[in-house]
Amino acid sequence: MPDGEVSIVEVKDVGEEPIVIAGLPDVGLVGLIAVFHLASKTDMEEVGFVESDLLPPIVVLYGGIPKPPFRILRSGNLVVFVSETAIPASAIPKISRAIVEWASKKRAKLLVTLGGIPVEERYKLEKPKVYATASSREVVENLKARGVEILDRGYLVGPYALMMRLAPLYGLTAIGLLAQSFFNYPDPDAAASVLEELGKLIGLDIDIVELREKGEEIRLAARDLMKRTEAELVKMRKSQEYDIPPLHV
Amino acid sequence: MIRRRRLSDILEEYIDRLEEILEGYVYDVEERNLWHPSSEAIEPLANVHVEPREVVITVDIPCADSESTHVRFIDENTVEIEANLQHTLDFSYLRVMHRSGRFKKYHIRIDLPVSVDPSRATITCYRNILELRVPRK
Numbered sequence: 415m416p417d418g419e420v421s422i423v424e425v426k427d428v429g430e431e432p433i434v435i436a437g438l439p440d441v442g443l444v445g446l447i448a449v450f451h452l453a454s455k456t457d458m459e460e461v462g463f464v465e466s467d468l469l470p471p472i473v474v475l476y477g478g479i480p481k482p483p484f485r486i487l488r489s490g491n492l493v494v495f496v497s498e499t500a501i502p503a504s505a506i507p508k509i510s511r512a513i514v515e516w517a518s519k520k521r522a523k524l525l526v527t528l529g530g531i532p533v534e535e536r537y538k539l540e541k542p543k544v545y546a547t548a549s550s551r552e553v554v555e556n557l558k559a560r561g562v563e564i565l566d567r568g569y570l571v572g573p574y575a576l577m578m579r580l581a582p583l584y585g586l587t588a589i590g591l592l593a594q595s596f597f598n599y600p601d602p603d604a605a606a607s608v609l610e611e612l613g614k615l616i617g618l619d620i621d622i623v624e625l626r627e628k629g630e631e632i633r634l635a636a637r638d639l640m641k642r643t644e645a646e647l648v649k650m651r652k653s654q655e656y657d658i659p660p661l662h663v
Numbered sequence: 664m665i666r667r668r669r670l671s672d673i674l675e676e677y678i679d680r681l682e683e684i685l686e687g688y689v690y691d692v693e694e695r696n697l698w699h700p701s702s703e704a705i706e707p708l709a710n711v712h713v714e715p716r717e718v719v720i721t722v723d724i725p726c727a728d729s730e731s732t733h734v735r736f737i738d739e740n741t742v743e744i745e746a747n748l749q750h751t752l753d754f755s756y757l758r759v760m761h762r763s764g765r766f767k768k769y770h771i772r773i774d775l776p777v778s779v780d781p782s783r784a785t786i787t788c789y790r791n792i793l794e795l796r797v798p799r800k
Binding site for chain 2: 537538596597598599600629630631633634635637638640641
């Protein structure tokens with residue numbers, strides 16, 4: 415593989431026309447925590463991984479076996495991209511494009527990105543609200559009709575911003591689900607909120623009781639990855655998500 | 664002879680300096696070890712927000728006994744926060760078997776970018792996120 419390229423390696427069948435879900439390390443590790451929980455509740459199996467020299471030279475050990483940190487999991491028609499390492503800010507454009515291209519080649523029915531949108535004083539919110547963004551006006555209207563709140567104005571920064579922008583260019587329908595979240599504290603409650611909304615969206619009953627109950631343990635265990643992810647968030651100027659875009663007159 | 668510098672040079676120097684500061688911050692965030700077995704303490708994740716009239720410090724202390732929280736101002740610019748864990752933890756709790764050490768508490772010392780009045784500090788805990796509000800001097 416040439417330097418600086420991203421390759422998506424399939425080791426098992428990924429099925430036809432999947433729903434592709436991205437749970438990448440981002441604010442509050444919301445997407446990552448959500449897809450790990452989803453994977454455990456739907457008995458997902460590993461079907462591939464993302465390979466690139468743009469990623470840090472890391473393996474994650476499970477039972478003594480080295481695994482690539484950026485893996486593809488599958489259960490039925492759900493295919494999930496999950497990364498257990500912070501994605502370097504410099505690698506985000508190529509990795510985002512590779513995922514969108516791959517989803518397009520697989521004629522994905524839908525690309526869903528799960529994540530958080532940072533809000534001030536998040537700790538005062540009992541249950542974080544979920545907002546959606548979509549790749550086309552038609553999908554936005556459809557979501558509104560289903561009672562989903564739309565993230566009407568604001569900035570998105572990072573891999574999901576690129577995926578949402580690229581998806582329509584590759585003929586994909588993409589929906590971003592973003593829960594109000596902490597910026598740099600792991601946020602399992604926000605992950606539970608996005609899973610609840612994802613369940614409604616794709617018609618899947620996802621048990622989130624355990625996720626809420628084990629929230630504090632998850633917060634404790636995810637601190638180191640949160641710290642590494644924060645460093646990349648700073649590099650990609652993620653705090654711009656707090657900014658207010660100028661008004662169009 | 665005094666040589667006048669071009670505005671573009673000054674701006675370039677300024678941007679280089681900002682990037683240096685940013686890199687330093689990123690390195691500090693990324694490489695600091697948060698687990699301190701020798702003092703049986705875990706360093707919590709924390710944030711400091713400077714507002715016009717006060718400084719708001721938040722500290723993430725999952726699995727802590729929030730009643731045990733102890734806040735001590737060392738001076739007008741430095742605060743130390745401790746909270747006991749509900750149970751003593753070791754690395755095996757996190758399924759990491761090759762490291763040894765146990766942890767009884769969270770501990771952090773935070774340098775504040777502005778002076779504050781510790782006598783008027785208020786502390787609130789929301790589901791083990793500690794919020795400390797201190798008026799600026």
